[in-house]
Every structure is written in structure tokens, then in C-alpha cells.
Amino acid sequence: MEISEERLAENYRVLAQAAGDEVAVLAVVKADAYGHGAELCAPVLAQAGAPWLGVTDAQEGVTVRGALKLAIPSSQQPKVLVMSGLLADEAGAMSAWDLTPVVWTIEQMEWLRRAVESRGPGERLDVHFEIDTGMTRQGAVPGAELDRVLGWLAAQRTLRLDGVMTHFASAEVAGSHLTLEQQQRFEQAMAQVRARRLRPQWVHAGNSSTIDNSAEDAHADAVNASASSSRLPWLRRIAAEAGARPMVRTGLGLYGYCLPIEQEEDFLGAAAAQVRSRLRPVMTWKTCVIGVREVPAGTRIGYNGTFTAQQPMRLALLPIGYADGLRRELSSTNDRPGGWVIIAGRCASILGRVSMNLTVVDVTEIPEAAVGSEAVVLGEGVTADDHARIAGTIPYEILCGLRAFHALRP
Numbered sequence: 001m002e003i004s005e006e007r008l009a010e011n012y013r014v015l016a017q018a019a020g021d022e023v024a025v026l027a028v029v030k031a032d033a034y035g036h037g038a039e040l041c042a043p044v045l046a047q048a049g050a051p052w053l054g055v056t057d058a059q060e061g062v063t064v065r066g067a068l069k070l071a072i073p074s075s076q077q078p079k080v081l082v083m084s085g086l087l088a089d090e091a092g093a094m095s096a097w098d099l100t101p102v103v104w105t106i107e108q109m110e111w112l113r114r115a116v117e118s119r120g121p122g123e124r125l126d127v128h129f130e131i132d133t134g135m136t137r138q139g140a141v142p143g144a145e146l147d148r149v150l151g152w153l154a155a156q157r158t159l160r161l162d163g164v165m166t167h168f169a170s171a172e173v174a175g176s177h178l179t180l181e182q183q184q185r186f187e188q189a190m191a192q193v194r195a196r197r198l199r200p201q202w203v204h205a206g207n208s209s210t211i212d213n214s215a216e217d218a219h220a221d222a223v224n225a226s227a228s229s230s231r232l233p234w235l236r237r238i239a240a241e242a243g244a245r246p247m248v249r250t251g252l253g254l255y256g257y258c259l260p261i262e263q264e265e266d267f268l269g270a271a272a273a274q275v276r277s278r279l280r281p282v283m284t285w286k287t288c289v290i291g292v293r294e295v296p297a298g299t300r301i302g303y304n305g306t307f308t309a310q311q312p313m314r315l316a317l318l319p320i321g322y323a324d325g326l327r328r329e330l331s332s333t334n335d336r337p338g339g340w341v342i343i344a345g346r347c348a349s350i351l352g353r354v355s356m357n358l359t360v361v362d363v364t365e366i367p368e369a370a371v372g373s374e375a376v377v378l379g380e381g382v383t384a385d386d387h388a389r390i391a392g393t394i395p396y397e398i399l400c401g402l403r404a405f406h407a408l409r410p
Contacts, residue, residue, distance in 0.1 A: 001404045002284040003036050008254065009048040011279050015250045016049065018211050018275045020231040026052035026204065028251035029064060030083060035325075035399040036255055036283055037406035038064050043071035044408070045254065046078045054081045054249055058090035061099040081128060081163075085138060091115035095125050100162060104130045104140045106152045113158045128163035128202070129153070131189040133182035135169050142189040150196045163202035164193055164242070172209035172259040175267025183234055190242055203239040203246055206232070208253030212273050213261055256281035257384055257395045284379035285404060289343070289371055291317035292363070301360055302352025306333045316348065316363040318375055321355045325402035326377065328354045329391035339390055342376040344368040378402075 016025045027050035028034075033041040042053055042064045055061045061082050068077045082094065082101045091111040094101050096119075103109050109127065116125045131146065132139030140146040153161060166186045170176040186205065193200065210232070232248065239246035252258060258276040292314065295301075299309045318341065322328045330339030331353040338350045341361055348361040348369070363369035378384060384395040391398070 001037070001402065001406045002286065002409050003040050003406060004280075004282050004284070005044050005408055005410055007256065007280045008036075008041060008044050008282045011254050011256060011282065012045055012048040012050060012250075014275055014278050015208065015211055015253050018231065019248055020236075022236065022246065023232055024051050024202070024204075024245060024247040026050065026054050026081065026247055026249040027078075027254055028054040028083075028207075028249055030054055030056040030060065030251070031400045032060075034251060034255050034396065035402040037408075039067040040406055040408045041254075042067050046072055046076070050078050052079050052081055052247070054083045054251070055099075056082070056084045058082055058086060058093040058097075058099060058101075062093055062097050065097050065099065086111070092118075095119060095123070100126050100128060102130050102138065102165070103127045104132070104138060104149065106149055109149075109153065109159055113156065116158050124158060124160055126160050126162035128165055128204075129161060129193075129200075131164065131166045131186055133166045133185035133189070134178060135167050137167075139166065140189075142185050142192065146189055146192055147196075150192060150198065154196045154198055161193075161198045161200050163204060163247075164190065164200045164244075165202075165204045168206055168210065171207055172213060173262045173264055174213055174271030175264035175269060177264060187238060190238055194242060200242060200244050203235070203242055203244045204249060205235055206248045208250045208258050208275075209261070210248055211250065212253065212258045212275050213271070252396060252399075253279055255283065255399060257399075259394070281379070281383055283399070283402075285377040285402065286379070287318050287320045287341075287375050287377060289316045289363075289369060289373040289375060290319050292369060292371060293317075300352075302331070303355065304353065306331065307352040308334055310334070312364075313351075313362060314364045314366075314369075315351065316343065316361050316369050316373070316375075318359045318361060318377075319357065320377065321357045321359055323356045324404060325398075326354055326359060327387060327391040327393075327398065327401070329393075330354055330387065339387060340382060342379065342381040343373055345381075347381065348375070 027045040029038040032038050061080050088111045092115045095116045116123045130139035170178045235246045256279045261271050263271045297311045301307045332338030340347045340349045351360045384398040387398045388395045
């Protein structure tokens with residue numbers, strides 16, 4: 001896998017520009033940077049200007065922090081947000097490695113408090129508090145549950161509330177009723193935060209689709225007539241009321257992809273993408289041909305012989321398969337085409353079933369194909385969107401499922 005440093009940095013700049021000058025953009029490098037290699041991508045994104053990086057857990061945070069220390073002076077390193085909660089045995093790493101955990105229960109914060117106090121008097125740790133506004137995953141529910149946890153946090157000094165956040169379930173849907181409901185619940189939660197006299201530095205919500213969805217501004221303005229006409233007015237307003245800075249979290253967009261903008265059935269506005277066409281895939285996944293053979297008509301190919309040559313064909317063998325993340329759904333039959341790779345600038349269709357570590361492709365019309373020839377599995381001419389469409393999934397799953405050696409190129 002070759003990771004383009006130039007494209008990764010440019011994608012970040014495109015997203016940051018679209019979010020607006022006053023809105024910070026957190027770069028998500030969780031799940032090993034969506035399969036792109038967090039140790040490679042984190043320093044590039046930091047140098048591109050990301051003030052925050054988002055990781056899955058403490059172990060990933062330690063890995064990313066270590067990569068940053070090798071590439072960037074300590075004073076210039078971004079903060080690292082651990083986005084998927086924590087267990088008791090991870091609390092010490094949060095403090096020791098300068099990681100900022102996302103929390104929502106007293107139990108979690110008790111683990112952190114004890115870990116921080118064990119380091120000596122006067123030690124402090126910033127935390128970001130998640131509100132469950134409708135995802136029903138992480139976060140405290142607005143109302144009595146939230147007030148109880150905020151009361152505990154306000155009464156002690158070892159932990160400092162640095163940020164409050166939520167996550168939208170339908171950011172890619174123009175005019176989403178669920179997004180509107182989530183915004184209203186988050187406003188209720190922020191009122192409870194202010195009532196407890198807690199003063200976060202950051203308020204953040206949304207993902208790449210939140211930036212991309214051009215209908216979000218019109219929707220927010222319809223809800224609140226006094227909202228600014230600038231980008232992300234609702235988020236800016238909520239942050240301003242808390243005396244905090246707004247921030248949005250971008251993941252998939254950094255790596256060159258964005259979900260298509262959908263539309264609520266009763267939405268009357270115009271839905272369009274702001275940045276999708278300006279983002280470029282960062283990864284090129286390559287392998288090479290390890291065998292070439294010619295077969296006569298009637299030859300069956302692969303497990304269960306699901307593809308039969310209808311005429312003489314020339315086949316190339318590739319040393320990749322579903323163990324490497326090439327989805328088995330990209331297999332083909334005579335009645336159903338599957339995926340393809342690019343060899344010598346032309347499409348070479350997958351023939352038969354993708355195996356665990358081997359895949360056969362058609363090079364009948366590619367005379368240049370030979371042992372050692374390069375095959376592009378993802379890159380120019382074949383994208384994660386293509387793989388996802390054939391496999392019946394989303395590009396997130398395609399990218400996160402890849403396993404190969406990573407190399408950074410300019």
C-alpha cells in the first residue's frame with residue numbers, strides 16, 4: 001500500500017477550508033487510519049495543521065503519540081482524543097501518554113482520577129464528555145442521568161472538562177429529522193453543562209459528511225433564524241453559548257472518500273455535496289503477477305468452478321485474497337461480473353472465486369501482462385467505492401479490512 005502524503009495533506013486542507021476559519025477540524029486516525037497506517041498518517045496530518053487526532057483506544061493512542069514524538073517537536077504536537085471509551089487498566093496510559101479520553105460515566109472518571117492522583121499531587125487530566133443524543137452507543141442521556149454525572153465532575157478537581165461532544169447518526173442525509181432531534185437533545189445537554197458552571201474549551205459534533213452536506217446550513221438556519229449564514233451555523237452557535245470553540249471530526253474524507261448525500265423524503269431544499277468531488281483517494285494498493293497461463297475453452301476456474309472459459313483465455317495469478325482484505329464478494333461467475341484490477345493501464349476482471357491468498361484475473365487482452373507485472377487493486381481505475389458497490393457494503397469497511405505493508409510516498 002502506497003500512501004500519498006500530498007493527497008492526505010490536501011484532503012485535510014480541503015475539509016478544513018470547507019468547515020470555515022473558526023471551526024477546528026479533528027483528524028480521525030482510528031482503526032489504523034482507516035487501514036492507511038496511523039503511524040504514517042498521524043505526522044502528516046499534524047504537519048498539515050490538525051490540532052487534534054482521534055484514535056480508538058489507549059493502545060492506538062500510545063502508538064500515535066510515539067509516531068508523533070519521532071516526527072514533530074513536543075510543543076507542536078496535536079492533542080490525541082481516545083474516542084471509544086476506556087477500561088480500568090487503560091486509565092494509567094491516558095495520563096502517562098498525554099491522551100484525552102472520551103468519558104460518560106462516573107466509573108470511568110473514577111478510574112482516571114485514581115490513575116492521575118497516583119502520579120503525584122497537583123496532576124490533572126483533561127477529558128471530553130460524550131452526550132448520547134440518539135446513537136444509543138456511547139454517552140450520557142440528557143436529563144437526570146447527565147445531571148448526576150456532571151454533578152460528580154463539577155465537585156472534583158483532578159479531572160478537567162475540556163470538551164463536550166455528540167455524534168450524528170444521519171449526517172449524510174439532507175433534511176434529516178433524526179439530526180434535528182439530536183441537535184435539540186444536545187442543546188438540552190449543553191444547558192445542563194452551563195447550569196453546573198462547567199466551562200469546556202471545545203464543543204464538537206459531526207463527521208466528514210457534516211461538512212460535505214450543503215443542506216445542513218439551510219436546515220440549521222430554518223431551525224434557528226438567528227444562526228449565522230457561515231458554514232456549520234448550529235455548531236458555531238452552540239459552542240459560542242458555552243464560551244467554547246467549535247470542532248468537527250473528519251475521518252473518511254481525509255482518505256479521499258465521502259458517503260453520497262441522501263435526502264429525507266419530505267426535504268424541499270436542494271441537496272448537494274460541498275467537498276466530495278475535491279477529495280482524492282490517498283491509498284494505492286498494489287500487488288504483482290506471480291503466474292501466467294493459457295487455457296482452452298471449457299476450463300473451469302477457482303473453487304467450485306463457478307466461472308468457465310467460453311473461449312481460449314490467458315489468465316494471471318495474483319498473490320492476494322480475502323485474507324488480505326480483497327472481498328470474496330468480488331468473485332465472479334459467467335452470469336455475474338465481479339471486481340477487477342488494473343494491469344498495464346487496463347482492466348483485468350476477476351475470474352471465479354477470490355480465494356484466501358490467491359486470485360485469478362483475465363489478461364487475454366493484455367499481452368504485456370507477465371510474471372512480475374504490477375497490478376493495482378485499489379487506485380487509479382478502481383476505488384474503494386467500486387469494491388463497496390460490488391460487495392454490498394460501504395467504503396469504510398473496505399478500507400478498514402485491508403492488510404498489507406504500508407509505505408509513504410510524497
